[in-house]
Structures are given as C-alpha cells and as structure tokens.
Amino acid sequence: MIQIEHLSKTFGTGEGAVTALNDITLSVEAGEIFGIIGLSGAGKSTLVRCMNLLERPTGGSVRVNGAEITSLRPKELRQARRSISMIFQSFNLLMQRTCLKNICFPLEINGVGAEQAKNRAMELLDLVGLSDKADAYPVQLSGGQKQRIAIARALATDPKVLLCDEATSALDPTTTQSILALLKDLNEKLGVTVVVITHQMSVIEEICSRVAILDGGSVAEQGRVEDIFSNPTTDAARRLVYPGGAQIEQFPAQRVVRVAFNGGSAYEPLIASLAIECGVKANILGADTRNVNGKAFGTMLLGLPGDPNEAAKALSYIRAQPDVTVEEVEENA
Numbered sequence: 001m002i003q004i005e006h007l008s009k010t011f012g013t014g015e016g017a018v019t020a021l022n023d024i025t026l027s028v029e030a031g032e033i034f035g036i037i038g039l040s041g042a043g044k045s046t047l048v049r050c051m052n053l054l055e056r057p058t059g060g061s062v063r064v065n066g067a068e069i070t071s072l073r074p075k076e077l078r079q080a081r082r083s084i085s086m087i088f089q090s091f092n093l094l095m096q097r098t099c100l101k102n103i104c105f106p107l108e109i110n111g112v113g114a115e116q117a118k119n120r121a122m123e124l125l126d127l128v129g130l131s132d133k134a135d136a137y138p139v140q141l142s143g144g145q146k147q148r149i150a151i152a153r154a155l156a157t158d159p160k161v162l163l164c165d166e167a168t169s170a171l172d173p174t175t176t177q178s179i180l181a182l183l184k185d186l187n188e189k190l191g192v193t194v195v196v197i198t199h200q201m202s203v204i205e206e207i208c209s210r211v212a213i214l215d216g217g218s219v220a221e222q223g224r225v226e227d228i229f230s231n232p233t234t235d236a237a238r239r240l241v242y243p244g245g246a247q248i249e250q251f252p253a254q255r256v257v258r259v260a261f262n263g264g265s266a267y268e269p270l271i272a273s274l275a276i277e278c279g280v281k282a283n284i285l286g287a288d289t290r291n292v293n294g295k296a297f298g299t300m301l302l303g304l305p306g307d308p309n310e311a312a313k314a315l316s317y318i319r320a321q322p323d324v325t326v327e328e329v330e331e332n333a
C-alpha cells in the first residue's frame with residue numbers, strides 16, 4: 001500500500017540544516033495496522049507527513065497505492081490525498097461547526113451535495129458511536145469524543161489509508177484504549193490501512209501487527225511486533241522495550257519473561273501470589289507499568305528461577321491470569 005525507499009528529509013540549508021530523515025526504507029501492506037515508534041525528535045511526524053506530502057521529501061521515493069506521490073501533478077495529488085486521511089493529537093476540529101458539519105466538511109470541498117454529505121456524515125457518526133452528538137459543538141465534547149469525530153471526518157472520503165499522528169497521546173489510558181479499539185474495529189470492518197505514529201509502546205502492542213523503530217531519523221529495526229518486542233536487537237529498540245534499562249545479561253541464571261498487563265489486574269498481587277501460590281520468587285528486572293484504579297497497564301520484565309520446573313510452573317500460572325500475556329525473552333536479547 002505504501003512503499004518508501006531511501007527517503008530523506010532535510011530542513012533548511014547550510015550550517016543550520018537539520019536532517020530529520022535519513023535513508024528510510026519501509027513498506028506498509030494493504031489492510032494492516034503498522035506502527036512507527038521512536039523517542040521525541042526521532043523523525044516520526046516528518047515521516048508520516050512525507051506519506052501524504054504535507055512535507056516534501058528531499059530525496060527517495062514514496063509510492064502510495066502504486067503511484068509515486070512526489071511526481072504527481074497538483075490535481076492528481078489532491079485526488080491521491082483523498083485516499084490518505086490523517087488524524088492528529090490535537091484533533092484539529094473546526095470549532096465553529098457542529099460535529100455533523102465537521103464531518104460534512106471534506107465531502108463539501110469534494111463537491112458532494114449537502115443532502116448526500118449529511119447522510120454520509122450520519123452513517124459515520126453511527127460508526128464511531130456518536131449519533132447523538134450530531135448537533136453538538138466540539139467544545140461540548142470530551143477528548144475521546146473529539147477524536148472519534150476527527151476519525152469520522154477522516155473516513156468521510158473513504159480513504160484507503162488512515163495516518164494517525166500521536167492520536168491518543170492527549171488522552172487518558174481508558175480513553176486511549178477505547179480509541180485504539182475503534183481504530184482496530186474500523187481496520188477490520190472497512191479494511192482501511194492504518195499507520196500509527198506514537199512514542200508509547202503500549203499503543204503499538206495493543207493494535208499493530210508490524211512496527212518500525214525510528215532512531216535519529218533512521219529505521220533502527222522493523223518487523224513483526226512480537227518479534228521485535230520479545231527480541232530487540234538494537235539499542236534503540238531495547239531502550240523502548242525496556243525503558244527501565246534492564247540488562248538481561250546481568251541475570252544469566254534466570255529465565256527472563258516479558259509480561260504485558262492489559263488492565264485486568266494489578267501487578268503486585270501477581271508477583272505476591274506467584275510466591276505464595278507457586279512458591280516461585282520472581283525478580284522484577286524492569287517495568288513500564290501504570291496502575292490505574294488498581295489495574296495495571298504496561299509491561300514488566302521478570303526474572304524467573306533457572307530451574308525448568310519452577311519456571312514452567314510460574315509461566316503457566318501467569319498465563320492463566322486474565323488480561324495478562326507473557327512471552328519468554330531470549331537471554332542474548
């Protein structure tokens with residue numbers, strides 16, 4: 001769906017030049033949810049803006065649906081842009097227009113008649129679960145509701161690709177979950193390809209099938225989410241996967257597992273009950289978890305005893321917990 005080859009982007013010239021992207025090659029397949037993650041300044045926004053030519057690349061190529069978008073004429077580019085929509089952290093709704101009129105807006109500028117636009121907008125409001133907000137103004141909505149309206153507006157022109165630039169970064173964890181669930185649902189129902197830009201690992205874990213890790217304007221690593229998260233091979237990937245800085249090599253006698261909490265239970269009781277019910281002491285090697293109303297979200301790196309029986313007991317105990325996933329991490333990861 002999107003093929004990027006040797007893409008580079010430099011802002012400015014001479015001594016003040018900033019190279020934001022350097023020789024990026026990646027491809028996003030039709031129908032997938034692809035994640036781009038990196039720390040602040042890694043180049044994520046610039047990369048996603050090169051996908052719809054909000055930024056013009058300095059070098060390399062960007063093909064969307066087979067067409068090299070850097071060489072399209074203005075009219076062709078306008079058409080191509082209809083098939084690539086975007087949502088933002090700050091929602092970017094038109095504050096003077098009702099929700100319905102916000103969703104009608106891209107249809108109006110594409111020449112769709114008022115009645116037809118309204119019908120389509122009502123369908124989209126229904127799709128994002130906000131039929132009752134047609135006449136409300138953005139100021140009357142919560143952040144999550146605003147993002148739902150922004151998603152409905154982005155889908156109005158039946159795009160093939162939805163680019164999401166930090167779309168959940170301004171939202172609380174529960175609302176984030178519901179927006180991610182909506183994106184996943186829309187991806188499945190409509191087949192729209194979704195590209196998610198984020199600095200949050202939990203977002204990638206939640207909905208992406210593949211991920212590219214950006215570091216200093218280059219792709220440090222890319223591949224299937226479970227492969228990269230269970231066995232990060234670059235420093236950039238390790239920094240994201242183990243933000244606590246755990247060095248697995250320091251614990252050679254242990255089996256190391258990565259436990260992801262999806263809000264089903266708190267993590268302290270899990271560690272305590274591992275000790276009490278299984279007699280297994282687990283070491284917390286690193287954690288990036290948040291406790292929200294007594295529920296844990298995020299991931300934790302645990303060291304289990306080297307003894308295979310004890311480790312197996314602990315693993316099956318953890319696997320039996322609701323909303324918890326666990327995977328072994330290779331020791332040279």
Ligand SMILES: Nc1ncnc2c1ncn2[C@@H]1O[C@H](COP(=O)(O)OP(=O)(O)OP(=O)(O)O)[C@@H](O)[C@H]1O
Pocket residue numbers: 011012018019020038039040041042043044045046047199
């Ligand atoms: N319009 C611009 N002019 C000059 N430099 C820019 C411009 N836009 C981005 N940059 C620079 O390019 C680099 C990458 O920025 P970008 O916003 O793409 O990173 P990011 O990963 O999205 O960061 P963040 O998560 O903080 O938004 C940074 O060094 C930034 O200062």
